[in-house]
Amino acid sequence: MGGLPEATSHLIIGNIDLEPAQVYEWLESVTAGLPKKLLYGMHVALEEAVMNVAMHAFPAEERGEIRIGLIELADRVELVVEDNGTEFDPTRFSASPAAPGLQTGGRGLTLMRHYCPDIRYRRAGGWNRLRLCFPRLSAE
């Protein structure tokens, strides 16, 4: 139920006292050795996913839990973002909404999908579980 049995490393953060540097430092520490270009895309997609959860998954002032995990497989690396907030499936939104122009929001999902075309979602036991799957690149 929401656990990360297969994750090789994970980080548990709160939605309210979210410290972004902590997320980045964790990502950097668990992805040592991965190509820089892949790491940048992972960082953008992870930040968009975490920010989305922190800003929208919980009613104002309500304390929630966000867990981030990394799973390394032969053909891909997965970032898993789990939260016990409101059900939200980002994969149900169209691939790329029309360019938002001067609107101030709406770019997070576009960026997440650009860097991570393979996004999987599951809701189980009151938890959202989002898997951002990045194929291992042979280049670099």
Next chain:
Amino acid sequence: MPIAIHDLDNNVTKVVISGRVDIAGARDIEMPLSVVAGSRRAVIVDLSAVEFLASLGLRGIVVSAKSIFSKRGKIVLLRPRPEVQEVITTTGIDELIPIFHDETEAIAAVAL
């Protein structure tokens, strides 16, 4: 400070942003950027020292651009690194706020 503001000749203002503009960085640049946007009409945002930029940082830049455009002013982006430029072009921001890689050209583009 991840943001520095320089007044150039001809009423052009250069805003130099540096470091990681993540959730925390976006918070740090929001206020100084909005002050510049509220008081200047020819603005260059130098991104050459930005290591990371995602949607929150872009949001701050877009909010400023809106304010500058509403005064018939001009704003351009200068010298983003390739990975930062990819974020900008993916979201289509460059169609609204052009990217320049040469400072003289950037100044010419915003000078009123």
